[in-house]
Amino acid sequence: MSDSPRKHTEALGRILELVVVLSDDMTTSLAAQGLTDARAHLLWELHQRGPSTQRVLADALRVSPRNITGLVDALVATGFVTREPHPTDRRATLVSFTEHGAAVTAAMERDQHEFARILFADMPDDRFACLMEGLDDVLARLRAHGVSVETARTSPDPGSEAG
Amino acid sequence: MSDSPRKHTEALGRILELVVVLSDDMTTSLAAQGLTDARAHLLWELHQRGPSTQRVLADALRVSPRNITGLVDALVATGFVTREPHPTDRRATLVSFTEHGAAVTAAMERDQHEFARILFADMPDDRFACLMEGLDDVLARLRAHGVSVETARTSPDPGSEAG
DNA sequence: CGACATAGTGAAGGTGCATCACGATGAGCG
């Protein structure tokens, strides 16, 4: 019983290691596409919602509208999205994918699936199920503990060199 | 069999959600202590290694020496650490905790243990063991896939309001 | 002593983020 704390801390360490590793891999593979985390996140939301106003994106990414201006500026400059006038509201602008942006985002999605396959494909079914239950459990405890779990949907990519 | 891809993607989604939630919680509780992620990370390394030169910290955090200068500047200004001359190498400076810095870091460590306890304390032993094996498995696959897993030790805190 | 490596920092620049102020536009109401 007195050894539990150590085991628990070790477990948390394992999870945090996963956090670091995945974040790092994500950032790296994104950079290879000429993207940063924040810009990719924007692309990801745009992918989920279709052409959106900057206001909508600001709410989705939970950042200030001003910041969206900057991110969109950069994505326009690098050819991932375009800014177009909103058809009915002349105050707003609609952000849409360029062909390139759509292609890269689609590739990101494919990479994510591929990455998931690599991680779990040859894992025994029972272990997989068990891992899932454990993760759900942890997530539930997190929520129960009052941690703010409304941090938007799943993040974009982590494709490594899978693509 | 054809439903596997969906399950796998969902599993990855669960993990990524965990990533986001934990990172967010970590950042928040750190901010409450007057710290940022980067500065807390430095404090954490200092805690593991004892008084260190900036060079050592730069290698530990895997950032440029120039960046360490900035982080240490900030931590000195906010009273977490001090810069002292290296006893034998007059080029180098030794970064050490102030009393306050040591106290906050110790509290971070306590919070981490407490947090681990909250997450895993009343989890059935078999499920816990199972989760651990699953995580190890994923980490191993990550490494096998060529993802760079030398991203330093476990990160600092995530204490939420546990402290 | 001279050549070379190393520790830390100034300068300059890119990115992500925030707040405040402001112009342009939309929308409700008298």
Added chain:
DNA sequence: CGCTCATCGTGATGCACCTTCACTATGTCG
């Protein structure tokens, strides 16, 4: 219609993190 008020996007400013390059002060080796 015209006034008021809310909303969209952006300029200005500022902070934090991170990088590379240049440079000084030292240490080290031959």
